[in-house]
Amino acid sequence: MAELPIRRESECIVSAVRDNSVTVVIGETGSGKTTQLSQILHDAGFTADGKCIAITQPRRVAAVSVARRVAHEMGVTLGEEVGYAIRFENRTSSRTFIKYLTDGCLLREFLVDIELSQYSVVILDEAHERTLNTDILLGLLKRLVALRKPELKLIVTSATLDGHKISKFFGGCPVVNIPGKLFPVEIMYSTEQPVSYVESAVETAIEIHAKEPPGDILVFMTGQEEIEKVIAKLEHRVQTLEEGSCMDALVLPLHASLPPEFQARVFTPAPSNCRRIIVATNVAETSLTVDGVVYVIDPGFVKQRQYNPTTGMDALCVVQISRVQATQRAGRAGRTCPGKCYRLYSSSNFEQDFPAVTVPEIQRSSLAGALLHLKSLEIPNLDVLNFEYLDAPSVASLEDALRQLYLIDAITSKGDVTSLGKRMAGLPLEPSLARALIAAEDLGCLEDALVLAAMLSCDSVFYQAPKKEKKEQSAVHQDLPTGDGFGDHIQLLQIYEKWRRVDYDFEWCKEHGLQIRAMKFARDIRKQLSLIMQGKSDFRKRKDPAYKNLRKAFAEGFANRLAHRLPNHNGYRTLAQSSHLVQVHPSACKMEIDADGLLPEWILYHELLTTTRPYIKKICVIEGRWAQPTLVKLQDLDVISLSGRLPEESRTHLDESSETKPASAVTQPANKEAVDAARERYMARKKARTNPARLSAR
Numbered sequence: 001m002a003e004l005p006i007r008r009e010s011e012c013i014v015s016a017v018r019d020n021s022v023t024v025v026i027g028e029t030g031s032g033k034t035t036q037l038s039q040i041l042h043d044a045g046f047t048a049d050g051k052c053i054a055i056t057q058p059r060r061v062a063a064v065s066v067a068r069r070v071a072h073e074m075g076v077t078l079g080e081e082v083g084y085a086i087r088f089e090n091r092t093s094s095r096t097f098i099k100y101l102t103d104g105c106l107l108r109e110f111l112v113d114i115e116l117s118q119y120s121v122v123i124l125d126e127a128h129e130r131t132l133n134t135d136i137l138l139g140l141l142k143r144l145v146a147l148r149k150p151e152l153k154l155i156v157t158s159a160t161l162d163g164h165k166i167s168k169f170f171g172g173c174p175v176v177n178i179p180g181k182l183f184p185v186e187i188m189y190s191t192e193q194p195v196s197y198v199e200s201a202v203e204t205a206i207e208i209h210a211k212e213p214p215g216d217i218l219v220f221m222t223g224q225e226e227i228e229k230v231i232a233k234l235e236h237r238v239q240t241l242e243e244g245s246c247m248d249a250l251v252l253p254l255h256a257s258l259p260p261e262f263q264a265r266v267f268t269p270a271p272s273n274c275r276r277i278i279v280a281t282n283v284a285e286t287s288l289t290v291d292g293v294v295y296v297i298d299p300g301f302v303k304q305r306q307y308n309p310t311t312g313m314d315a316l317c318v319v320q321i322s323r324v325q326a327t328q329r330a331g332r333a334g335r336t337c338p339g340k341c342y343r344l345y346s347s348s349n350f351e352q353d354f355p356a357v358t359v360p361e362i363q364r365s366s367l368a369g370a371l372l373h374l375k376s377l378e379i380p381n382l383d384v385l386n387f388e389y390l391d392a393p394s395v396a397s398l399e400d401a402l403r404q405l406y407l408i409d410a411i412t413s414k415g416d417v418t419s420l421g422k423r424m425a426g427l428p429l430e431p432s433l434a435r436a437l438i439a440a441e442d443l444g445c446l447e448d449a450l451v452l453a454a455m456l457s458c459d460s461v462f463y464q465a466p467k468k469e470k471k472e473q474s475a476v477h478q479d480l481p482t483g484d485g486f487g488d489h490i491q492l493l494q495i496y497e498k499w500r501r502v503d504y505d506f507e508w509c510k511e512h513g514l515q516i517r518a519m520k521f522a523r524d525i526r527k528q529l530s531l532i533m534q535g536k537s538d539f540r541k542r543k544d545p546a547y548k549n550l551r552k553a554f555a556e557g558f559a560n561r562l563a564h565r566l567p568n569h570n571g572y573r574t575l576a577q578s579s580h581l582v583q584v585h586p587s588a589c590k591m592e593i594d595a596d597g598l599l600p601e602w603i604l605y606h607e608l609l610t611t612t613r614p615y616i617k618k619i620c621v622i623e624g625r626w627a628q629p630t631l632v633k634l635q636d637l638d639v640i641s642l643s644g645r646l647p648e649e650s651r652t653h654l655d656e657s658s659e660t661k662p663a664s665a666v667t668q669p670a671n672k673e674a675v676d677a678a679r680e681r682y683m684a685r686k687k688a689r690t691n692p693a694r695l696s697a698r
Helices: 006-020 034-044 060-074 103-112 132-148 163-169 197-211 224-240 261-266 325-335 349-354 368-376 395-407 419-425 431-443 446-457 469-477 488-501 506-513 514-534 549-558 624-635 650-659 670-687 692-697
Strands: 021-028 053-056 082-086 089-091 098-102 119-126 155-158 175-178 185-189 217-222 248-254 275-279 293-297 302-309 314-321 339-342 562-565 572-574 582-585 602-610 613-619
Touching: 006 021, 006 034, 034 053, 034 060, 034 098, 034 119, 034 155, 053 060, 053 103, 060 082, 060 098, 089 119, 098 103, 103 368, 119 132, 132 155, 132 368, 155 469, 163 175, 185 325, 185 488, 185 670, 197 217, 197 224, 197 293, 217 325, 224 248, 224 275, 224 349, 248 261, 248 314, 293 325, 302 349, 325 339, 368 395, 368 431, 395 431, 395 624, 431 514, 431 549, 431 562, 446 488, 446 514, 446 549, 488 506, 488 514, 488 549, 488 613, 506 514, 549 613, 549 624, 549 650, 562 624, 602 624
Parallel strands: 021 155, 021 175, 053 098, 053 119, 082 098, 119 155, 185 339, 217 275, 217 293, 248 275, 293 339, 314 602, 582 613
Antiparallel strands: 082 089, 302 314, 562 572, 562 602, 572 582, 602 613
16 A cells, blocks of 8 residues: 555654644645544554544544544454444444544543543544534533643644634644645636536536546536436436447436445446546535546535524525535545546636635534533533634524523523433433433333434435436335324334334335335434333334324423414414414325314424425424423523523623624633642542542542
């Protein structure tokens, strides 16, 4: 194997890590930072005395595949010396000295060991993606590094991150730059903005195919529907080309919902005298690398989910990519040889209108789960509204998250975490699903709830067929359960029960248009959740055909997502925003309609989404009296007190500061005396752990 660029900088990296508590490593694509940095530090002795190196990844697939690669390079067994931990799966042992894990898993480890005492080094990889969990970890690790100095080392790595911003956040830590091994990529801009970037992408792909030398083409689109449209147009245009005028073309899709067997085709080399044209979402930006790509077509857009705390609604919007994302896309063309990137926008548009970096997930997501984790850590003097965020979320988002947690009994009216909240934080689920499981345990329908939580935690179990196959798909779905008029939740439970009765037969899934990967994942999740909850109930002995207790349990869990029908109207109105009208999404299974032709009076929903209009998705019929406790709690809700400490005047100051100052200005630096006191407590605990006699004397 050829030496990767990061290996040539080994001494510089090791020296920086030894001399500093925090180091930022900026490594260009192909530098080898993800696979080699952990091995370099292991060779330098950072895993001595039984300590472990933790490397976080934003995605499950990356954590598993990189761990497998490193284990292979080191000639050790995966799950032993090198392992990984992802949600619902942990392949590590007492011998593990290099551990790849998702950022969410490391965040949950804080609940078990707030000092992360098993680690000598923590590496936050791919930090430029700015996931919610990574941003929370940055704040927590800043405190922990000060506490465990000089024993714990933190390294923040990225391909494109602004290293100086991270360096400033950590008090001016050093930045090490690692060159990559990319081939040159020629960037070509459009002279004018296209009327339709879909049509422009098709025209550009056909022109490349007809005139340029061999090499695969990667076309970026925003979603599955656009991909299908572009593929249909490309296949038609390729067929109309004069025979023998150019090589053959194989047009392939690539997106997250694609079944594994179809994804595999993208990573299989094209036949001789044939060019692949791959039409992909942004999953091809960094997560998956397709060898052989020489030409990239970048329309400059991405579909992004953005949460509005005022309405409690997610909007799925097509927005401009950042300049960082554009750089990542162009880099896909220079992996194996010189390439070309065709940007379907002008250079002036790129420089003036494109944001420099992607908006951090913490500023466009619901924060309920993150705040529950922070509050459950019971860190002294921790105020979630004034936590040290790299980029502070809005006060509205923070208050919305506190409101959600209060409605599902995770925190008290004073902002303290309840015993229920602590149990919820320990479950690898979003707070609402965790609360539903606990309620189901009390109501004697835990096994039903475990199945449903698992089905709701994975990607859609229904195979999304291309438009030309929609009729065939509808036919195979006709034989599936309908939910008995109670909605999607009960339908999902019934589907899983039917699959169980045929002994989890994958052919049955194919015959009924179900995603095998999603169904298998749901089965694995249910098994893991069952072990965590230690549930003993059995839904095969059910005596409640109306699933009453199960629906009631989910009503308690989704107290912040209950909705009631407006008089003489088919629409629904959410409790939190009673003036906001929403409609049931067309994908929802049929519910019973009353004599007046109206939908049920009360429902709960799993997802609130804006596309062409506001929709609620994954819905379940409930009884109105189950919503009464939530209505009572809403009457006297004081959001400010939910923060735990923040008085009204401080909140006003924070509102003003967050609008006019950078994140560093609205977060209060850790008090030196508090850090020193915390360090003393840590050293005392450490001394007690290493001195059994003293510990027993206490």
